[in-house]
Amino acid sequence: MSRPKKTSVPELQSQLLTWFSRHRRAMPWRAPKGVRPDPYHVWLSEIMLQQTTVVTVGPYFTKFIQKWPTVQDLAKAKQDDVLAAWAGLGYYARARNLHKCAIEVTQKHGGAFPRTIEGLLELPGIGPYTAAAIASIAFDQPAVAVDGNVERVVSRFFAIGEPLPFSKEAIRKGAAELALGNPHPGDFTQAFMELGATVCTPRKPKCVLCPWREDCAALKKGIAEELPRKAPKPEKPVRYGKVFYFANGRGEFLIHKRQGQGLYEGLYQLPTTEWIANRAAARRLPPPVKAARLESLGAEVRHSFTHFDLILEIWTGHTKNTVLAGAAWVSAENLEKYALPTLMKKAIRLCSQGKPAKTA
16 A cells, blocks of 8 residues: 555644544534543444434434433333334344443443453444444544544545455555554544545545645545445345234224344334235235235335345235234324334325325
8 A cells, every 4th residue: 555645654643633623523422622532422322323324313312311311321221212212213233232232331340331342342232343433432542443434534545446345454454554553542533534524525525625635645646536446236135015004993003013033123013914025925915913904005115224125015904903912002192102113104104194105
């Protein structure tokens, strides 16, 4: 890896930290200058920010801190309440692990997060990136946290042309080189991420504002916006099924808690069929309970998961059968008490409107 100017690493670090001191954004979880970050806030924000934008996370973080001001408070919460507060953020395994982690920190560590990467990695839901971020930001440990923003900065700084994910090892080494010996790991980690989020952006990077522009190999070659390159993704498979809106005469509809492990585990949903690969066969699948007056709404809901896309046809009908686990009749007014994924909220909204229209 090479770069045009060869400014020393300590000078590059100083340039980035000076830039960050002037341009750092105010965030609900970010401690003010000169104030030691709260490890609970750092951990909670890092879990929420996985595959989710800063703008989306802000209100959720504030709501969580108001409901559960400390990790001990979160540990005492019911998992259903945590999932309900999380509803809409997606990737619900994060919420389940969040609760498990809070319990473990409280019961095994006296409410204090481990200060080392090794100790943090033993906690539920914390992987190498999150451990490095918490260790550096919360405890000023010399750790390099490489998220998507940092990957982009490093790819461009060293003009790494190999596409992701094959370039991850080269990027990791480049990030480690730039962070080596830095006396302020917490600020440096945040500055590194901030540079990618606000200046070294995916499209139309603001290179003229970058503190590292004179050493950026991609800028020198005129290929900054092309990097990082990404290997083509295989087309995702599609699964199909039906989702059922069973209403009663009291203005309520039937939901139940999804059992087992995997997607939507522990969340509430409208009754559904299996999700299968054959669309024609999915149309013939019966409802999971005995029902009468079944009718297609002429609409469908779609959702994209990490490994497949899902399309569910919406059906309405009537049932008195509530043998499904965790079954409950609910109204729109008390729906917020239950943790429902966005996919189910879309279906409920369409059914309550009675509009046979497609929705994505």
